[in-house]
Amino acid sequence: MTSEPEVYFDSASSTRLHPAARDTLLAALDRGYGDPRRLHGAGRDARLLLENARAVVAECLDVYPDEVSFTASGTEAVHRGLLGLAEASGRRGVVHGAVEHSSVLHAAAWRPHPSTSSIPVDRHGLVDLEALARAAMAPEVGVIALQAANQEVGTRQPVDAVDRPAGVPLLMDAAAAVGHGPLPRHWDVLTASAHKWGGPAGVGVLAVRRGTRWSTPFPGEDTPESPGFPDVPAALAAAAALQAVLAEAEELGRRQFAWIDEIRATAGALPDVEVVGHPTDRLPHLATFSALYVGGDEVVAELARRGFAVASGSACTASSLEPSHVLAAMGALTHGNVRISLSRDTTDDHVRALCAALGDVVLGIRRRAGL
């Protein structure tokens, strides 16, 4: 084992709490315990904090506060958002990109419909816009779901270029992209997840634009906001984190983009290693590659032994035996996969040390396999 502290290269799975969120959370825990629906003082305090959180998130996403709802997770935001759009129009067909997050795939598969379809992507993970437009013309299509950027390979999707039939709303899952540069604008419903941007876990965001038809697909009141007691302190901490992250995003994004270029070049220079995801139209902080003849679990374990925490989309690292549907849809190699995602506290030394280790790790595993 290394005596150095672990270097965290997995912010795309979950990000360390932003310092601004920590301070806000601690203060809000003492003030935000009341039921925001009550008329007493504690209720009023909680209501003020919750509405403050909503206003800050709205400003950060450039929407109106009454368009912002909090949910219990990003996954719940997708489920409520997507199924609520289908519920409102009664049209149950869902057209989605093949590399969407599993929460979209699960929601689309929940009530099977003949017009539901998964739109193929190219080698970089970019969705086929013509196929998407054709599929959206099918009868009974009630929702188009297209992510802002991909959670595994970083490729940004051309959401603003989607040619959609009148009356078919678009849900944009922005969970991977919020806080990492400008977002597309042509959406009706946006979903996101606070623990991806440095807020606490357990806070999802569901933004439904004014004028969008939405009805609850689940028990409870007919509002996008999750039923049940809201976590007011966490919502406020999520808002504080988002505000702080956006203030840093441009400068941080520039640095991260260059580091990722370096990691991509280092990995790509190794024999039989394929760098996955769009080289330029991508998130600034995320690199993915697949190494031939190497187990995803082996490379994750070997990097961990050297003090680097990374993720993998290979089957042997997943709870199922299936490899990543994202890599499969792109026609990429699914084994030997490594995803590196940078944090706000990543340093030049971290990146240099990682790059220096990659060759040893990959070639060492191959040597032990007799190759």
Add this chain to the structure above:
Amino acid sequence: MIELDCRGLPCPRPIIALAKALPGVAVGELLAVVADDPAARHDVPAWCRLRGQEYVGADTADDGVPRHTIRRLS
């Protein structure tokens, strides 16, 4: 045609078996791998692309396990 039995082997073992068997196959000849690992149906074509070999296609062995056939090009 050489047929590799990779039943029960997890990824990337079937692909490693392919790579090790390739030198024993003449250029232009076929090589097949029988593998129940679900990653194989993605990774055999990807291996062919990366290594400049031809992916001929998939069928099933007598016991229903997927069989992927490649042609050695170089």
